[in-house]
Amino acid sequence: MTRLEATRVVVAQAGEAAIIASLGHPTYDLFAAGDRPRNFYTWGSMGLASSIGLGLALARPDLRVFVVDGDGSLLMNLGSLATIGLLQPANYVLVVMDNEQYATTGGQLTPTARGADLEAAARAMRIGTAATVRTEADLAKALSAPTGPHMIVAKVEESSTALRPPLDCVAITRRFMAAIGQNEP
């Protein structure tokens, strides 16, 4: 499956869940797969999508939180797995779109192309249900598992889209917070 196909599965399974996307291609694909007010698109802060989602999941235990991350981005903030494993947020699902490359910057290979195992890293950090999936059906099944935290490594082929979400970061914040029923304090 391509990353765009996998992202469509995430959107289809999301329902009322919030989705936080890592910068670059994951953000572009989330917009292409289905723009919705409960999407939070990052345009910077590489590596932090999993942390933003974690903070949101902690603040809003009533809300399911999906994170669409990349393998390169997660490798920049692997400590995040330890924090997720420590806090065990039940409403948190981290999907790592693992295309084994830094696609946004030209396709340089990441360590996962040589066998670095993000699922094993997640298990080692106490995310016990971590799984690797290669098909849309398996991804949909993994996303519907009840109590988290979950980490799903989706092995994907690179796909590109010309679509881009709006660049207005403040508008992204405002729309997202309003959508999840959160007036700015």
Next chain:
Amino acid sequence: MNLTHAPEWAFGVCAGAYAAGCRDVVYVPDNPLSHVLRTFEERYSEVRLILATREEEAFGIAAGLYLGGGKPAVMLQSSGLGNSLNAITSLMLPYRIPALIVVSMRGDEGEWNAAQMPMGRAVGAILDAIGIPHVTAESAETAGDAVQRAGTRAFETRVSCACLLPKRVTSESPKGSDPLGVGGVRRERT
């Protein structure tokens, strides 16, 4: 419960952050901040302490907390400010996601570790350069007020604001106790 005797400045930091509305404190440990964390633990049951593995991660978590309706504080050592710059400049500032930032200073007056000096000297200039307003707790007595002002400003303006805690303030021993017998000039080896 036996309450630990914390120094006055640490009580102030807790009271100031609480008064600014913070109920979540994301932190990377630091020796002086241990007094603050212990005081939160012992006296502020509604305040949630969240350990991050790195300061940049702490800002990511804080951003998510704010999106979910919280008023987060990030507490870190000045050395960790360097680890945070991309999170502050490409997430917190452009998205108008604020946090109260409490910086335990190293590399200022009283520093003994050469490795702490360059960043300690640069903290104010770096914050100025990226557009993060900051105040300094000038004494143990005024620490609470300084932290509260920074927090209130951050959440009113939706631009993070930092309160710097100088080493000369945080090296003060708790009043009435001097466990090391060095009159408050205890070295914090962190």
